[in-house]
Amino acid sequence: xxxxxxxxxxxxxxxxxxxxxxxxxxxxxxxxxxxxxxxxxxxxxxxxxxxxxxxxxxxxxxxxxxxxxxxxxxxxxxxxxxxxxxxxxxxxxxxxxxxxxxxxxxxxxxxxxxxxxxxxxxxxxxxxxxxxxxxxxxxxxxxxxxxxxxxxxxxxxxxxxxxxxxxxxxxxxxxxxxxxxxxxxxxxxxxxxxxxxxxxxxxxxxxxxxxxxxxxxxxxxxxxxxxxxxxxxxxxxxxxxxxxxxxxxxxxxxxxxxxxxxxxxxxxxxxxxxxxxxxxxxxxxxxxxxxxxxxxxxxxxxxxxxxxxxxxxxxxxxxxxxxxxxxxxxxxxxxxxxxxxxxxx
Numbered sequence: 612x613x614x615x616x617x618x619x620x621x622x623x624x625x626x627x628x629x630x631x632x633x634x635x636x637x638x639x640x641x642x643x644x645x646x647x648x649x650x651x652x653x654x655x656x657x658x659x660x661x662x663x664x665x666x667x668x669x670x671x672x673x674x675x676x677x678x679x680x681x682x683x684x685x686x687x688x689x690x691x692x693x694x695x696x697x698x699x700x701x702x703x704x705x706x707x708x709x710x711x712x713x714x715x716x717x718x719x720x721x722x723x724x725x726x727x728x729x730x731x732x733x734x735x736x737x738x739x740x741x742x743x744x745x746x747x748x749x750x751x752x753x754x755x756x757x758x759x760x761x762x763x764x765x766x767x768x769x770x771x772x773x774x775x776x777x778x779x780x781x782x783x784x785x786x787x788x789x790x791x792x793x794x795x796x797x798x799x800x801x802x803x804x805x806x807x808x809x810x811x812x813x814x815x816x817x818x819x820x821x822x823x824x825x826x827x828x829x830x831x832x833x834x835x836x837x838x839x840x841x842x843x844x845x846x847x848x849x850x851x852x853x854x855x856x857x858x859x860x861x862x863x864x865x866x867x868x869x870x871x872x873x874x875x876x877x878x879x880x881x882x883x884x885x886x887x888x889x890x891x892x893x894x895x896x897x898x899x900x901x902x903x904x905x906x907x908x909x910x911x912x913x914x915x916x917x918x919x920x921x922x923x924x925x926x927x928x929x930x931x932x933x934x935x936x937x938x939x940x941x942x943x944x945x946x947x948x949x950x951x952x953x954x955x956x
Contacts, residue, residue: 645913646727646743647929648710650734651703652838653922654696658943659709660689665945668719669712672749676708679750680757684708699767699842700760703735707756710739710920711749713942717919720948724955725917729908731873733925734804734844734899737890743919745869746887758859762852763842763895769851772843774803774814775823775835785811792822803845804899807928814843849895860891878903901925905932917941917951 662669663685673685687695688705696702717725732740738756741747747755777785782805789800800815800823813823813835824835843849865884874881874890878900881887905928908916915937918925926938939954941947 642915643728643911643913644725644915644917645729645731645908646714646725646740647730647916647918647925648732648736648739648743649706649918649920649922649924650732650736651699651706651840651844653920653924654702654705655921656689656691656693656696658688658705658921659685659712661944662709662712662716662942663689666712666716666719668715672712672715673708675749676704676711676753679753680704693839697839697841699763699840699844700757702840703756703760704753706735706921707739707752709942710736711742713919714739714743716948717917717941717951720952721955727870727917729871729873729911729913731904731908732875733901734875734894736920736925737875737894739920740872741865741868741887743870744872746865746867746872746884747863751863755859755863759852759856759895762855762859763844763849765855766849766852767842770799770843770848771817772799772815772846772848773817773820774812774838774840774843775820776838777811777813777823777827777835779809779833780811780827782811785813788823788826789813789815792819792826796822799843799846799848801846802898803843804901805903806899806901807905807931808902809931810928812838814846815848816843844895845897845899847896852895853892856895857892860888873904873907875899875901875904878907901928902932905929909933909936915939 663673677683677685684704687701688709730740730743738752742749742752792800796819798816798819800813800819802811803814804812827835865887867884868881872881876890876893876897881890916929917939920942923940926940929936929938939951941951
């Protein structure tokens with residue numbers, strides 16, 4: 612794979628690529644950086660506010676998003692209640708915009724010194740990664756995420772569901788329990804996210820999730836944790852969301868990736884616009900193979916990951932997957948930038 616191109620994000624003018632940079636120094640070749648982007652579940656009241664206040668580069672992203680969407684997603688990020696942010700549409704837009712604001716600050720602050728060899732995003736975060744890779748422009752991504760969130764919300768109203776974080780249970784045992792419960796109840800429960808060793812997320816019908824909790828209790832397993840989501844993404848319960856989402860996807864302009872990007876569904880490289888489009892068609896109803904994706908990056912000798920966006924979920928997972936990989940975060944407050952600056956000269 613070739614990592615020689617550097618992407619310079621300009622969210623107002625769209626994406627421009629500058630190939631006239633000096634070649635990578637020996638230090639930059641040794642330090643292979645991947646940018647990773649969080650998904651729904653990382654939202655919290657006040658997200659992005661410190662970035663907005665401290666950096667004009669962040670503020671312009673929030674203001675542009677407000678204008679594109681026709682309502683103040685900024686206010687929703689900064690002042691939205693826990694209940695408002697639990698709504699799948701609100702959560703997706705807020706996490707995406709905050710991630711993009713953080714990315715714009717990084718790009719402007721380091722003036723091209725952060726040259727990622729790859730990008731990846733968890734679930735919704737895949738859309739942030741697609742913007743970073745030059746596949747989607749910011750405004751198109753906003754419209755597509757809005758359509759995705761609306762479709763998921765409506766599917767969730769018709770087929771209520773939720774998600775459980777399952778800890779310290781082997782994957783094959785989780786699969787066995789899910790299969791057992793599907794046969795016994797006729798309901799839906801499937802692996803939505805394979806996050807890391809010892810952490811799997813299952814999603815499905817509320818009654819079947821309750822039954823899963825009961826089985827874990829009977830077997831003295833670690834109690835699963837109910838996540839703050841109002842739908843069951845990455846399962847067959849999302850099939851009803853596909854027509855509305857695919858209609859929006861069909862109308863969205865995509866470009867070939869300028870930076871290598873790993874897809875959630877395949878856990879391998881998306882090399883063309885057509886491969887990205889196929890990935891997004893499948894992603895809503897397919898397992899997020901995050902652990903496998905991160906192992907692929909590590910096998911490509913990526914040794915530093917920067918989580919760009921709210922919270923520190925993905926760097927927490929990486930600590931479990933491979934502690935040797937250096938981990939940084941940016942998106943919660945401006946002090947995180949100073950830590951990065953001591954590392955990236």
